[in-house]
Amino acid sequence: MARRTGSSCRRRWYRKFLLLLLGLALFCAGFVLGSARAAEEENAARNIHMEEPAVGTTDDLLQPSSEEQQPSGGCLPEGETWELRLVNAAHVLPEDFQVPELTELYGGHAVDSRVYPALQRMMDDCRAEGLEPMICSSYRTRDKQEELFQNKMDSLLTQGYSREDAGDEAARWVARPGTSEHETGLAVDIVDTGYQLLDQRQETTPVQQWLMDNCAAYGFILRYPTDKSDLTGIGYEPWHYRYVGEEAARTIMEQGLCLEEYLDRWAGEMR
Numbered sequence: 001m002a003r004r005t006g007s008s009c010r011r012r013w014y015r016k017f018l019l020l021l022l023g024l025a026l027f028c029a030g031f032v033l034g035s036a037r038a039a040e041e042e043n044a045a046r047n048i049h050m051e052e053p054a055v056g057t058t059d060d061l062l063q064p065s066s067e068e069q070q071p072s073g074g075c076l077p078e079g080e081t082w083e084l085r086l087v088n089a090a091h092v093l094p095e096d097f098q099v100p101e102l103t104e105l106y107g108g109h110a111v112d113s114r115v116y117p118a119l120q121r122m123m124d125d126c127r128a129e130g131l132e133p134m135i136c137s138s139y140r141t142r143d144k145q146e147e148l149f150q151n152k153m154d155s156l157l158t159q160g161y162s163r164e165d166a167g168d169e170a171a172r173w174v175a176r177p178g179t180s181e182h183e184t185g186l187a188v189d190i191v192d193t194g195y196q197l198l199d200q201r202q203e204t205t206p207v208q209q210w211l212m213d214n215c216a217a218y219g220f221i222l223r224y225p226t227d228k229s230d231l232t233g234i235g236y237e238p239w240h241y242r243y244v245g246e247e248a249a250r251t252i253m254e255q256g257l258c259l260e261e262y263l264d265r266w267a268g269e270m271r
């Protein structure tokens with residue numbers, strides 16, 4: 001009897017010991033995985049040195065346009081690849097659009113993870129020239145774009161605009177939700193740390209001159225050139241860079257096209 005009690009005590013003790021070991025093993029595995037992930041995220045964030053967002057961000061300034069918004073439903077025609085997705089007033093992103101995976105950067109910024117390595121190289125090489133580029137805008141959620149648009153609407157409504165007029169006027173200055181490239185995670189606004197205002201003078205900064213000359217080698221284009229506003233529907237933005245892949249970027253930048261023109265030609269050749 002005493003022996004049986006002793007043996008059942010030992011069994012209970014072994015069981016507790018095994019459970020303890022198992023718990024310890026699970027805890028260690030979780031800790032190791034968690035640390036690896038944290039290190040990976042930290043590295044990704046650290047690689048692109050992000051400072052505070054630029055002062056006075058007035059992004060996606062729309063030129064007055066007579067074009068009516070004509071949602072096409074699909075912005076990615078058959079045969080196109082993800083990096084050539086067209087987003088503008090006539091090509092609205094689906095409501096449920098989601099970037100497959102984001103890489104977070106300093107300063108609360110993020111980009112589509114597929115674009116991150118090229119962006120990293122471009123920023124590194126620009127800095128290697130002794131320049132100081134700074135990302136001031138990147139991925140935006142649909143909610144964020146709605147908030148920006150609504151803020152503009154509200155300010156117009158308080159100025160006495162009717163609801164309809166306020167909507168039209170707001171759309172001249174802030175991209176309507178679903179029509180901003182920033183929602184794709186493929187676009188970034190980059191300024192020169194020495195001059196952070198988003199206005200035409202930005203084009204004269206050493207950073208913009210380097211970016212305009214070199215962005216295509218990394219698969220980026222200056223998305224809203226000064227002479228293409230009638231086609232893009234958006235005013236000149238010498239700070240908004242969009243990833244389209246190296247091949248398309250070289251053609252677009254070398255031939256002085258905008259993405260709309262390139263896709264028209266490309267689609268034409270495919271027919």
Ligand SMILES: [Zn+2]
Binds near residue numbers: 059137182188189240
């Ligand atoms: Zn932008």
